[in-house]
Amino acid sequence: MLAVKPHTALPLTVVSLVTVLLAPTPAHAIGEGGTFGDAEGNELSASATSSRIKITQVSGSSDGQGSLSSADPNWEPPPCWYEPVLTPAQLRNFAENDGNGDVSLRQAWFGEGLWTDHYRDEKDATNYFGSPSEVRGYKDYNLGEDGYFWRGVAPDLTGLDTSLCNRLMFWEDAGEIPDVPEAPTPEILAEYAYNKVKVPETEIELRPEARSTVNLPTWVWLDEGTFKDVTVRAELPNTGLWAQTTAKPAALHLEPGTDDAETYPASGDCEINEDGSIGTPYGKGDADRTPPCGIRYLRATAGDPYRLTASITWQVSWEGTGGTGGELPDGTFETTQDMTVQEIQSINR
Structure with missing residues (x-):
């Protein structure tokens, strides 16, 4: 996982x-x-x-632990x-x-x-x-x-x-x-709320898990309903100003941790479906098939494992007092995992 x-x-x-x-x-x-x-x-x-800005969770998981990092390096609150x-x-x-x-x-x-x-x-x-x-x-x-x-x-x-x-x-x-x-403006409140959005620590399914085989694809998927919009509301008391900032999950990006690998799709970007799922679950007999979302390692690890990085892109928008609203920079949340890749050993008689 x-x-x-x-x-x-x-x-x-x-x-x-x-x-x-x-x-x-x-x-x-x-x-x-x-x-x-x-x-x-x-x-x-x-x-x-x-x-004094008050932050309220409107939608999404209340136990989210991850803070978003702006995909735009020049943006700051x-x-x-x-x-x-x-x-x-x-x-x-x-x-x-x-x-x-x-x-x-x-x-x-x-x-x-x-x-x-x-x-x-x-x-x-x-x-x-x-x-x-x-x-x-x-x-x-x-x-x-x-x-x-x-x-x-x-x-x-x-x-x-x-x-x-x-x-x-x-x-x-x-x-x-x-x-x-x-x-203060609604947009300032929305930008303040950007850093208050907490996204869930989501478990991505891998098959095989944490150990892959050279030239055989590793499938990556996520069951439906896991990713949902996260909305927080920011209000400044005694002003009548408010804004709601919403982060919508858009894609999962895979970085294999080595140049000796291919991703599926080639961009490494796996779309998040409307039902909140990613890819297709691995099934019996799928070992040689090409996954809609996954990785194929071309060289075995020697010593240290590869560091697989998975990052979720969240599209961020806001609405506020007086019909105001707009877009904020996409946010990302990522994690890494060790991946050991082995060779298939065969014996000739």
């Missing part, structure tokens, strides 16, 4: 923060942040590496975006009881000064950072207003430039999406 595996927000930059904000930021510069309570009294993380994070009451509570959390991406908090000056006492950022700025402050944390303070988030800091989301935490009225670059 082979396991296959939207009201305009504040101006863009605080001048005095330029040297801090423009360079890509390593994970340790973000910090752990603090905590605050939501309307239901739940404790929420204030770390800027923690997105968005490095950062803005999200609503705090109500006025939550901001006051957080500032007065903690005050040291890195609640906004790429924005270092140096104690209570920024909270009391900028978010409580209506002072612009110049009063805190000591250089000219157009970033105006807020009065008493905007208590009595209906809306949210938004911050930049970056769930994955690995090698991605998060300087695109360098605004100080800013206010937006309820029901509005900031009209700023890197504001």
